[in-house]
Amino acid sequence: MTVTRNLLPPHASADDPRITLDEEVGGIFENVPPYPPRTEREAEFYTLGDGEMFINMGPQHPSTHGVLRVVLKLDGEKVVDLDPVLGYLHRGVEKLCENADYHQVISQVDPLEYVSSLFCEWSPVMAFEQLLDVEVPRRAEYIRVLSAELNRIASHALFAGWMALDLGGLTPILWSFIERDEIVEMLASLTGQRMLFNYFRIGGVNGDLNHDFMSRLGDWMSRAVKQIDNDTGLLNENEIFVRRMRGLGVLDRDTALRMCATGPNLRATGVPFDVRRAHPYSIYPEIDFDIPTRTEGDCLARYLLRMDEVKQSLRIIDQCLHQMPDGPIMAKLPRLLRPRPGRAYASIEGPRGQYATYAISDGTDQPFRMRIHDPSFIHLQMVGLLTPGNLVADTMAIMASLDPIMGGVDK
Amino acid sequence: MDRLFRRRLEARFGDRLTGPVRQRHDQTEIRIAAADVADILRTLHDDPEWRFELLADLAGVDTGTHMQVVYHLWSVTSPDWLRVIADGLCRDDPRIPSVTFLWKGAEWMEREAYDMFGITFEGNRDLRRIYMPPEYTSFPLRKDFFLADDAARSPGGGVRPMERSHSPRDAAPGAVRQVRA
Numbered sequence: 057m058t059v060t061r062n063l064l065p066p067h068a069s070a071d072d073p074r075i076t077l078d079e080e081v082g083g084i085f086e087n088v089p090p091y092p093p094r095t096e097r098e099a100e101f102y103t104l105g106d107g108e109m110f111i112n113m114g115p116q117h118p119s120t121h122g123v124l125r126v127v128l129k130l131d132g133e134k135v136v137d138l139d140p141v142l143g144y145l146h147r148g149v150e151k152l153c154e155n156a157d158y159h160q161v162i163s164q165v166d167p168l169e170y171v172s173s174l175f176c177e178w179s180p181v182m183a184f185e186q187l188l189d190v191e192v193p194r195r196a197e198y199i200r201v202l203s204a205e206l207n208r209i210a211s212h213a214l215f216a217g218w219m220a221l222d223l224g225g226l227t228p229i230l231w232s233f234i235e236r237d238e239i240v241e242m243l244a245s246l247t248g249q250r251m252l253f254n255y256f257r258i259g260g261v262n263g264d265l266n267h268d269f270m271s272r273l274g275d276w277m278s279r280a281v282k283q284i285d286n287d288t289g290l291l292n293e294n295e296i297f298v299r300r301m302r303g304l305g306v307l308d309r310d311t312a313l314r315m316c317a318t319g320p321n322l323r324a325t326g327v328p329f330d331v332r333r334a335h336p337y338s339i340y341p342e343i344d345f346d347i348p349t350r351t352e353g354d355c356l357a358r359y360l361l362r363m364d365e366v367k368q369s370l371r372i373i374d375q376c377l378h379q380m381p382d383g384p385i386m387a388k389l390p391r392l393l394r395p396r397p398g399r400a401y402a403s404i405e406g407p408r409g410q411y412a413t414y415a416i417s418d419g420t421d422q423p424f425r426m427r428i429h430d431p432s433f434i435h436l437q438m439v440g441l442l443t444p445g446n447l448v449a450d451t452m453a454i455m456a457s458l459d460p461i462m463g464g465v466d467k
Numbered sequence: 468m469d470r471l472f473r474r475r476l477e478a479r480f481g482d483r484l485t486g487p488v489r490q491r492h493d494q495t496e497i498r499i500a501a502a503d504v505a506d507i508l509r510t511l512h513d514d515p516e517w518r519f520e521l522l523a524d525l526a527g528v529d530t531g532t533h534m535q536v537v538y539h540l541w542s543v544t545s546p547d548w549l550r551v552i553a554d555g556l557c558r559d560d561p562r563i564p565s566v567t568f569l570w571k572g573a574e575w576m577e578r579e580a581y582d583m584f585g586i587t588f589e590g591n592r593d594l595r596r597i598y599m600p601p602e603y604t605s606f607p608l609r610k611d612f613f614l615a616d617d618a619a620r621s622p623g624g625g626v627r628p629m630e631r632s633h634s635p636r637d638a639a640p641g642a643v644r645q646v647r648a
Contacts, residue, residue, distance in 0.1 A: 095593045095594055096593070097592045097593035098593065143597065143600070146598040150608060151607055151608055151612075186492050313520050313521060314569075314570055314572060315572035316523075316570050316572030317572065329521065329541075335493060335546070398491070400492065401539055401548055401550060403523060412523060412539070414524060414526050414539065425528050425529075427526035427528075429524040433575065433576075467598070
């Protein structure tokens with residue numbers, strides 16, 4: 057029957073009339089809801105059953121992939137229910153974008169999902185291009201796809217490493233960081249930055265392919281397949297890992313759709329929804345690749361599906377390199393953009409699912425409304441659905457398999 | 468653009484649409500009244516003719532005069548995104564039925580719209596603030612919530628267009644401090 061001090065709102069004190077003193081146990085922090093419950097669900101959650109207790113996990117916890125706090129309701133070591141508490145990384149990006157010039161938006165959205173920044177840039181840029189009715193040069197589109205697919209591999213490599221780390225395996229993250237670091241250094245020579253690239257521009261990209269990038273990419277591509285097989289073999293053929301993940305956190309097709317899941321988490325339940333094929337954008341219709349799906353819907357399926365996607369990304373990169381056209385990398389646009397009033401919705405398939413932007417223009421040089429839809433936010437709420445009934449340690453495994461990034465969750 | 472889709476929408480929901488069906492790029496847009504949301508979205512979700520199984524996005528919008536809730540839906544039956552705009556919510560007390568009975572995953576998106584715009588989603592079991600602390604009282608993404616604009620107050624404010632203050636046109640006089648160099 058422990059409630060930690062963190063469960064109380066910051067202004068709370070022992071004199072607060074809303075807090076009931078639990079004299080028997082001898083402290084004000086025992087068996088106390090954080091504040092009078094405001095919703096049906098909150099009242100239900102903060103009522104303890106027989107033998108149940110609250111444990112506070114986070115906001116500073118190595119396994120929460122960022123600054124996330126989760127209040128767990130436990131019966132022994134079994135999770136009965138949980139309540140994620142968000143907002144520790146909330147920066148109000150949408151408001152900042154509504155007060156920024158169209159070009160300035162790109163650097164605002166970069167740190168949303170800091171491990172896959174190119175995807176965060178892509179959907180706003182595409183939405184603004186729709187508002188402006190501008191056509192992006194084909195070479196720019198190829199460079200976008202090429203760099204974004206590299207970023208997808210880097211993101212999935214990080215996912216595999218983190219996932220193993222959350223299960224207590226230290227080696228895979230060291231191995232996967234070798235690949236990730238090569239890609240990140242490659243992208244740094246293309247864009248100038250290792251993580252927050254600020255590379256896509258409205259109507260094109262910031263810089264053309266350079267010699268350093270191409271030679272690094274060529275080097276890496278020649279041994280990538282072997283390296284990735286080697287790295288994934290460490291986990292795929294690991295008895296402990298596979299038996300731990302199989303059958304854990306099973307999500308079925310209908311529940312996944314009801315939870316608005318997209319990306320690998322949805323495809324692991326057997327729904328072949330991929331924005332690159334469902335709503336083709338950029339030059340994806342010209343490129344030959346498969347959409348891997350799995351039907352099990354458990355943590356292992358979500359992990360294996362991402363590893364399959366890495367192979368498809370390598371195919372896409374290979375085709376991009378062979379089909380790369382010549383030409384300009386930027387459309388001709390004025391420096392100050394004033395799109396006509398209108399609405400646009402641009403959606404892309406990122407490493408975690410659908411990244412989307414709904415932009416409204418009012419004819420000025422700043423977006424009137426910019427809604428950012430982030431897949432991490434959507435997927436994190438499935439933790440509350442998949443975890444109850446499992447052990448505390450499985451919370452980490454399930455959360456890791458959904459792959460949320462807190463920068464994107466909190467916007 | 469899917470012209471047939473537009474005709475099908477007009478034929479099915481014609482009398483309940485509050486504006487013309489608009490199409491641009493790969494998006495088809497319909498406008499409905501807030502009270503019709505639960506009914507029309509249920510039809511779009513359940514009816515085998517439509518099969519809009521995936522809620523791609525749910526966004527609140529403050530237009531300055533009224534509030535909107537905007538849904539983006541996806542279906543195998545159309546190559547377009549369907550944008551459903553629930554229009555005309557009053558700014559003083561915006562209320563709209565929740566769609567959590569169709570998509571449980573809309574719960575957090577509705578919480579976010581509540582947190583940022585103060586829109587009440589009737590039927591959402593967990594409508595509390597999600598990003599801001601519970602004791603917070605404002606709704607930050609409303610257009611009458613101003614950001615401090617350092618550039619506008621600088622001596623150069625208003626000289627270069629990029630540094631000009633972006634005050635909403637209907638702002639009360641004096642609400643935003645403006646400096647002209």
